Amino acid sequence: MQGLSLNTRAAIMSVLLLVGGLLVWELSIPAQQTVGELTEYERLTGGGEARAGVPPPSQVIVKAWEELSNPFYDAGPNDKGIGIQIGYSIYRVLTGYALAALIAIPLGFLIGMSPVAYRALNPFIQVLRPISPLAWMPLALFIIQDSEASAIFVIFICSIWPMLLNTAFGVAGVRSDWVNVAKTHELGPLKTAFTVILPAAAPTIVTGMRISIGIAWLVIVAAEMLVGGTGIGYYVWNEWNNLDLTSVIFSILMIGVVGMLLDTMFGLLQRRVAYVE
Amino acid sequence: MKPFLSIEKLTQRFPDGKGGELTVFEDATFGVEKGEFVVILGHSGCGKSTIMNILAGLADPTGGGVIMDGQEVKGPSLDRGVVFQNYSLLPWLSTLKNVTFGVAARHPEWSKAQVTEHAVKYLGMVGLEGDVIHRKPSQLSGGMRQRVSIARAFANHPKLLLLDEPFGALDALTRGTIQDELLKIWGGTEQTVFMITHDIDEAILLADRILLMTNGPFARVAESVEITIPRPRSRTEIVEHPNYYAIRNHLVQFLGRRSKEMAGSRTGTDTNRPEPMRIDRTAPADEPESRRPPLRAVND
Structure with missing residues (x-):
């Protein structure tokens, strides 16, 4: 040893x-x-x-083997392979997440660059941020009138805050020396933003993105339990209604594995943009 | 005729936080000739760095102005290169990329190969070659980082090179080595240099002329001391020169005593021009005029 x-x-x-x-x-x-x-x-x-009892692990392993050996079968609305269900969940998470990033990162840049904008927007952010994303669900369903889009909206609204705040924080914290280097080399505002501020703030921004993807994956399960139809969250709830606890346990494990993979991806990205002062 | 760089009635005031104003310096007026190495010497807090920031275009003066080569200094420019005390290298770029960053900004029309070749040449001039240039600044020592910063500044051939206490963060031995290297690179160019320091020996070694600043508030550039020691100089030889200790004593006296005595009051004159000072103990009789190495031209 x-x-x-x-x-x-x-x-x-x-x-x-x-x-x-x-x-x-x-x-x-x-x-x-x-x-x-x-x-x-x-x-x-x-x-x-x-x-009906909690199944032993041997049963779960057998179930996992069955499911994973044919993950993409489709035998009607209530009987789809685990791969299809997870695929739907990932599609929703990535769509909502990408929309959030598209707004949060440029907006965070502006807020970070301008102390006035930071102070003006701060009260709104502080009130909106602690709202449980699922609380938006009824409003989203009423306004959007589409359960699929509502689930994506819920992902959007929950993943926007960490990215927005971290981007603003990272941009505001860029050392003035580096900005001075850009200035003395006559770089324009856009060139400065991309060649100096973005790489300088990247570690903080990517940390925000990593927190966001984690939250988005937590929320999608709950959101899909509410909207139903497809997705890993719906699958868990459906198997609970079928009293198939083996499937419930198996899907819980799959949620964990996918979440870990998403986090690892951002962990790798984080390592790429990291620098030592 | 105006000198190459003309600082005219430069005044800087800051709000003092109690509703009043703090005057850092007032009506400072002096000039720097083309190709001259001028060092400004003074205690911390006397406004040296403020002057530097104004020359770099990173700060605006309350009054007065700076004219370089017939043009008023407004905002930062590639014509004025800056070496900062804390190196200011971009930590996510390699050593080479930190220099090509500057070269590419100066010569946007150059090809990538040209930019790299130029950067490698200047890194070589400060003794950085081979594998080292692909390392990140965090993997370099303080002295090596400052070398990169100097290479970046020289590679751009600015009309004026500003050095803001470039060796302040280095240990004495490293400082000596890099001072020698700076002299070596500078010797091969007609580069005009304006440098801040509070190290007297460093100032004597490097400068054609030293500007002495009194303590703030109302700091002023009181004297302009010509360094009457011929070039090329080396740290070990200049101490043997008869003028060395005479000049050094004068500077020590100024910083130790007179900078305080002259501080804190308005002079009443409109322009605070430094008083020219020439200390030369080399008797012309011992050394015929023809054999004396030529001294550089001095303003005023």
């Missing part, structure tokens, strides 16, 4: 924790009683029905 690298030791420990956890979970699920052992009374009161 001593001779192994830190990473190897951590990996071994992770595997042990996983196996141990799964084992405890598997053993703590009581076995289903078979019909033959029941008394007549129990049989009459419905005790022979398979009781």
Whole structure:
């Protein structure tokens, strides 16, 4: 054990924790009683029905294998592959998120450059920011009249704030020396914005984008439970209505994996734009 | 005839935060000739940096103006290159890119290869070659960073080079090396340089002429001391020169005593022109005129 690298030791420990956890979970699920052992009374009161219980991990793994080996099948509105459901969710998240970035980053730039704009817009931002994105849902459904677009709007409204605030903060915090370098080299405002201010503020901006994508992925599940139809959030809720807890657990895990992948992507982007002063 | 760079009745006042005004300096008037290396020496807080910022075009004076080469200085320009004390390199760009950034701004019509070649040449002049030029500034020592900054400024051939305490953040040994390098690069050009420092030895080594500033408020450029030590100079040889300690003592006396005595009062005159001062202990009898190395022309 001593001779192994830190990473190897951590990996071994992770595997042990996983196996141990799964084992405890598997053993703590009581076995289903078979019909033959029941008394007549129990049989009459419905005790022979398979009781809905938390499924053991072995069942979840089997389910995962089934689902992942055919992720894109489409057998009607209530029976689609996990890949299709996740695809819908990612499409909504990315659309709403891209619209938010399109507005938040230029607007954040302006706010960061102008102390007047910062002070003028600050009260609105402070009031709008803490609103739970789902609170917008009824209003969005009424105004937009389309559940699909409303879900995208909810993603838009929840991911705009961290990007807006971080962009403004990052731009306002660009060191005046660097701006002076741009000035003494006679760079125009646009050239200064792209060659000096943007790279200088990029780490802060990307941090905001990373926070936003995390929030957007949290919110899409809840939003899809409300609007229904498609998406991983709808899938979870639908399987709950079917009392198929194996599928519920499987989809919970998938939500985690996709969220992790989205976060990792922005983590890589963050590393690319980082610099040491 | 006006000097190449003419600072005329320059006045800077700031609000003092109590409803009044603080006059940093008033009616400062002096000139710098083409090709001259002028150093301004004074205590911190006397307004040296304010003068520098006005010359760079990064700040506007309350009154008066600066005329360079017949044109009034308004806003920053590529004609006035600046080396800042904290290097001001862009940390996300490599060393080479920090220099090409400036070269490309100066010569937008040049091809990428031309820009790179020019930048590499100037980095080579400050001793940065090979792998080093692809490193980020954070991977360089303070001295190397300032070299990059100097290369960036020289590569652009500005009409006036402004050095704002360029060696202030470096240790004494590194400072000496880079001073020598600066002299070497400058010697090959007709570059006009205006530099701020509070290091007396550095000023004597580098300058054709030292402007002495009194303490603020109402700071003024009181004297203009000609450095009567022939070039090329080296740090080890100038201390042997008979004028060295005479000039040095004069500067120490000024900074230590007279800068305080002369501070804080208005002079009453319209223009605060520095008093020219020439200290020369080399007796012409010992050294015939013809054998003396030529001194550079001096304003006033």
